Structures are given as structure tokens and as C-alpha cells.
Amino acid sequence: MDDVYNLRDLPQKASQAKKSNKKLVQRLKKINPRKLDRIVHELHAEVFEEIDCLKCGNCCRSISPHITDKDIQRLAGSLKMKPSYFSEQFVKIDEDSSYGFNQSPCPFLGEDNYCAVYTLRPKACADYPLTDRKRFYQALDLSLKNTVICPAVYEIFEWLKVRGY
Numbered sequence: 793m794d795d796v797y798n799l800r801d802l803p804q805k806a807s808q809a810k811k812s813n814k815k816l817v818q819r820l821k822k823i824n825p826r827k828l829d830r831i832v833h834e835l836h837a838e839v840f841e842e843i844d845c846l847k848c849g850n851c852c853r854s855i856s857p858h859i860t861d862k863d864i865q866r867l868a869g870s871l872k873m874k875p876s877y878f879s880e881q882f883v884k885i886d887e888d889s890s891y892g893f894n895q896s897p898c899p900f901l902g903e904d905n906y907c908a909v910y911t912l913r914p915k916a917c918a919d920y921p922l923t924d925r926k927r928f929y930q931a932l933d934l935s936l937k938n939t940v941i942c943p944a945v946y947e948i949f950e951w952l953k954v955r956g957y
Contacts, residue, residue, distance in 0.1 A: 799850050799943070806940040813939055813949050817932045819957060825929045831957070835948045836923040843944045849897075849905035850941055856892035857916035859883060864891070870912050921945045 806813075820828060845851075861875075868878035884894035893899060900908040907913055921942045922931040938945040 799848065802850075802943055802946060803940050806946055809939065809946075809949070812953060813936055816949060816953055816957065817936050820932055820952070821929060823929075823957070825927055829926060829928050831952070831955075832928045832948065833924055835951050836944075839923075839944050839947045839951070843947070845944075846905045848943060849901060850943070851920055852901040852905070852907070852917075853897040854941055856884075856886070856896060856898070857914045857920070859891040859893065859914045859916070861891075863914040863916075866912050867909055867914075870909060923948055 823831075864875050864878055864883065867882075868875040871878065873881075879891075882893055882895075882899055883891050886892050898907075900913075902908060907917070919925060921938050921944055922928070922935055923945060925931060928935075935945055935949075939949050940946075
């Protein structure tokens with residue numbers, strides 16, 4: 793897994809695996825949801841023994857999380873700002889009328905890949921990459937998209953195929 797952090801190759805590798813990953817997602821949708829959770833959570837634990845998000849940070853550099861009003865309130869409060877000012881400075885409305893950060897990389901991402909608001913980060917950030925969530929089947933399509941962004945998700949998909957799913 794030493795090459796997992798070679799982020800320049802990840803989009804190409806994920807693109808090459810896209811067809812097989814789409815088929816994998818279709819097969820995974822047929823598995824009992826509780827069984828799928830057990831399988832994916834086990835792989836999540838194994839993969840994250842090898843992968844350190846602080847060596848990557850690709851999610852924070854390339855995608856904007858969904859931000860809720862509650863996230864805005866919490867982050868604004870921690871920065872001693874009014875929520876309206878926080879929103880003006882950091883938030884945009886996406887094409888689907890949801891909130892996201894207005895810049896990429898994330899305005900709270902440090903050069904060392906540490907998050908300046910880690911303990912108060914948006915729920916979507918805390919939940920990412922979704923591979924340890926309950927009812928993972930609900931995140932299968934989004935996880936397929938995340939294979940291009942997150943080396944851990946890519947590795948989990950590869951291991952699922954190796955294990956015959």
C-alpha cells in the first residue's frame with residue numbers, strides 16, 4: 793500500500809477500475825445490509841491501519857463537504873463570529889441548494905494537513921469517507937465517486953473485489 797498516497801495516479805487508477813467498481817456496487821446492493829456493514833467495516837479498519845489521512849488530505853483539498861446550519865453556528869461560535877459573517881466569509885450555496893465551503897482547498901486545512909477546526913468540523917467531514925457508517929448500502933453510489941478522491945475508499949473497493957464480492 794505504499795503507493796496509496798500517490799494521489800496523481802489515483803484518478804487514473806480509479807478511472808481504469810470504474811467499470812468493475814460499478815459492477816461491484818451492483819453486487820453489493822444485493823447483499824444483506826447488516827452483512828455488508830460487517831464486511832466493509834472490517835475492511836475499513838484494516839485499510840486505516842495502513843492509511844494515515846494526514847499524509848493525504850485529498851478530500852480537504854478537492855471536495856467541499858455539505859455544511860448544515862448547525863455546522864455554521866458551531867464553527868462561527870468557535871471563531872467568535874456571527875453566523876452571517878462566517879457564511880459571507882466561508883460558505884457558498886451549491887447547485888443543489890446546499891451549503892459548502894466557498895474555496896478549495898478547505899479554508900481550515902493547514903499545510904501539514906491538520907484541520908484547524910478538527911474537533912468542531914462539519915458532520916460531513918467527521919463522517920467521511922463513509923466506509924464505517926451504518927447502512928453503508930445507502931452510501932454505495934457516493935462511495936463509488938469517492939474512489940477517485942480517497943485512497944482508502946479505492947483500497948476498500950479493491951479488497952472487496954479481491955475477496956470475491
